[in-house]
Amino acid sequence: xxxxxxxxxxxxxxxxxxxxxxxxxxxxxxxxxxxxxxxxxxxxxxxxxxxxxxxxxxxxxxxxxxxxxxxxxxxxxxxxxxxxxxxxxxxxxxxxxxxxxxxxxxxxxxxxxxxxxxxxxxxxxxxxxxxxxxxxxxxxxxxxxxxxxxxxxxxxxxxxxxxxxxxxxxxxxxxxxxxxxxxxxxxxxxxxxxxxxxxxxxxxxxxxxxxxxxxxxxxxxxxxxxxxxxxxxxxxxxxxxxxxxxxxxxxxxxxxxxxxxxxxxxxxxxxxxxxxxxxxxxxxxxxxxxxxxxxxxxxxxxxxxxxxxxxxxxxxxxxxxxxxxxxxxxxxxxxxxxxxxxxxxxxxxxxxxxxxxxxxxxxxxxxxxxxxxxxxxxxxxxxxxxxxxxxxxxxxxxxxxxxxxxxxxxxxxxxxxxxxxxxxxxxxxxxxxxxxxxxxx
Numbered sequence: 001x002x003x004x005x006x007x008x009x010x011x012x013x014x015x016x017x018x019x020x021x022x023x024x025x026x027x028x029x030x031x032x033x034x035x036x037x038x039x040x041x042x043x044x045x046x047x048x049x050x051x052x053x054x055x056x057x058x059x060x061x062x063x064x065x066x067x068x069x070x071x072x073x074x075x076x077x078x079x080x081x082x083x084x085x086x087x088x089x090x091x092x093x094x095x096x097x098x099x100x101x102x103x104x105x106x107x108x109x110x111x112x113x114x115x116x117x118x119x120x121x122x123x124x125x126x127x128x129x130x131x132x133x134x135x136x137x138x139x140x141x142x143x144x145x146x147x148x149x150x151x152x153x154x155x156x157x158x159x160x161x162x163x164x165x166x167x168x169x170x171x172x173x174x175x176x177x178x179x180x181x182x183x184x185x186x187x188x189x190x191x192x193x194x195x196x197x198x199x200x201x202x203x204x205x206x207x208x209x210x211x212x213x214x215x216x217x218x219x220x221x222x223x224x225x226x227x228x229x230x231x232x233x234x235x236x237x238x239x240x241x242x243x244x245x246x247x248x249x250x251x252x253x254x255x256x257x258x259x260x261x262x263x264x265x266x267x268x269x270x271x272x273x274x275x276x277x278x279x280x281x282x283x284x285x286x287x288x289x290x291x292x293x294x295x296x297x298x299x300x301x302x303x304x305x306x307x308x309x310x311x312x313x314x315x316x317x318x319x320x321x322x323x324x325x326x327x328x329x330x331x332x333x334x335x336x337x338x339x340x341x342x343x344x345x346x347x348x349x350x351x352x353x354x355x356x357x358x359x360x361x362x363x364x365x366x367x368x369x370x371x372x373x374x375x376x377x378x379x380x381x382x383x384x385x386x387x388x389x390x391x392x393x394x395x396x397x398x399x400x401x402x403x404x405x406x407x408x409x410x411x412x413x414x415x416x417x418x419x420x421x422x423x424x425x426x427x428x429x430x431x432x433x434x435x436x437x438x439x440x441x
Contacts, residue, residue: 001025002182004077006070008035010046010262010329011120011151012083017055017164019320020064022187027073033331039066047355049330050159057337063222066269070103071110079147079184079385080107080129083120088266093273094123095266104131108138116180118147122267124274125226128171145177148200150207155261156326167194208274211267212285217252218259219288223294225255225433235433236414255432257334257386257412258295260323265292265332279371296337299412303342306408306428307382312346315405317376320387321356321364328355334412336384354389379405382428388413397424 001024008030009034020026021347030036036043042059044052058064067073074080084099100121107117117135119128132146141229148171153161159377168185174180178197185195198206221242225235235255243250268289275282307314321335322328330336335356349367353360357369370376371390377383385392393415399425403408408428409421421429 001079002028002077003184004029004070004073004080005080005083005120006073006107007083007120007121008039008045008066008086009083009085010048011153012081013039013044013046013055014048014051014158014162014365015081015083015120015151015249016155017051017058017064019184020058020061021054021163022387023218024063024184026058026064027077028064029068031068035108036066036068047326048158049156049326066092070106073114074107074110074115078120079114079116080267081118081120081178082107086121086123086266095122095270095273097123097127097130099357100127100131104134105138108142111139111142111144114340115142116145116147116177118181118437119388120149120151122150122207122263122270123148124270125201127204128200129144138329145173145180146200147172147177147181148203150182150203152207152210155329156324158221165193167196169203169206170195171198171200173200183287208267208271210280211263212271212288214252215259215264215292216284216288218254218256218264219291219295220337221255221434222258223251226295226298228433229372230437233433234434234435238433251252255414257299257432258292260332260334260336261302262329262331265289271428281342293337294336297341299334299338299339299410302412303338303382303384303410304345304428306410306430308428310345311342311382313344313348314381315348315350315379316342317373317380317383318349318351318367318390319353319373319376319383319385320389321351321360325387325389328358330356330359333387335360336363338384339367341415343367352376352389354391356387360379374399374403378403381406382408384410384412385415386412388415395425397421401425 003019003024003026005012006027008028016026016028033044042056062326081102082103084103086095089096128146128148150169221239228235239253242248243253268285272282272286304311322330323333343366350370351367352370352373397420407426409426411431414431418429
């Protein structure tokens with residue numbers, strides 16, 4: 001089957017590569033000549049473990065190619081996926097559908113036969129019907145159907161999520177489109193992974209509802225963590241006790257500096273806006289957005305506290321700035337709130353992140369980038385663990401403390417304990433959701 005993937009961002013590239021590994025003939029299209037040139041040279045413009053090797057394998061097999069020519073890619077394709085960005089629109093919180101509609105119109109003029117136009121981008125309910133209107137207007141004679149196929153990929157584990165999904169959601173209007181989508185996902189059907197076929201609107205809503213619920217779990221445990229700090233409870237024990245309940249589960253119950261990334265912030269905003277537009281306010285989601293912003297700001301106070309009330313003139317080592325480990329994605333990362341606040345308050349900030357520097361250099365001006373945690377903490381007044389990369393999970397805390405001017409640790413991922421910090425020689429320690437009893441010097 002020939003597939004055209006319009007857009008080579010995170011979703012488009014991962015999906016295109018994985019579809020080619022299913023055995024399909026896939027052409028990934030992008031308007032950016034530099035990106036196409038990079039991909040044709042075998043270089044991956046994003047960091048996703050295993051993606052470079054899988055891409056090289058399928059290019060070598062002749063199943064995967066890259067092009068800036070949309071019309072050529074669409075010609076003869078049976079399924080055409082729209083996987084372009086839908087960022088939050090400035091000023092009103094809506095998802096910006098400019099790129100989706102532009103792609104739909106360009107696809108319409110390039111159609112040469114029947115195809116299913118599949119929206120892979122995350123879009124508000126009703127968007128696929130808008131796509132259909134745009135296509136029919138641009139090419140009244142076009143023979144096509146539209147489908148909704150939202151993605152559920154976790155950055156850092158996207159390939160495994162695509163190949164072994166919890167479920168695949170497909171929204172269609174008729175059996176013909178359903179048959180095409182069944183062929184697209186045939187390898188997963190054969191391995192009995194759940195494929196859920198529904199109407200367009202339900203498929204669109206499933207994506208938003210799922211992401212908003214996960215964001216709610218994260219925010220709920222962060223709010224409980226704040227209460228734990230006041231009452232003397234340990235949020236790690238609370239999370240474990242909650243997670244053992246089969247109705248709740250243990251995933252997304254890890255307290256931290258707030259959620260970020262490419263999905264949760266914009267999808268919660270878009271869902272809240274949809275609720276307002278339909279006179280059905282999403283009050284829980286609106287509260288989640290508000291509390292998550294407050295969580296990030298609360299982290300700044302924690303860092304200031306372990307610096308004896310002021311960061312002015314202090315040197316602070318930040319370990320990890322991407323929104324999660326195993327990705328280079330900085331979108332809405334807590335670091336984008338916390339680090340500028342520290343710099344603005346007069347701190348000298350050093351940053352270490354295995355993959356974050358490429359994006360972070362532009363997003364975090366005024367910081368000094370280093371490639372080693374032990375170099376970053378030299379003569380520092382505080383160390384902050386912000387992203388739980390593996391290399392920060394087994395630090396020699398005694399070595400860290402000995403290198404610092406004043407050994408103070410803000411463990412915003414609860415990797416260590418006050419006991420660990422005290423044993424290593426830290427004079428101040430704070431974490432998330434655990435009472436700070438203070439470390440005697």
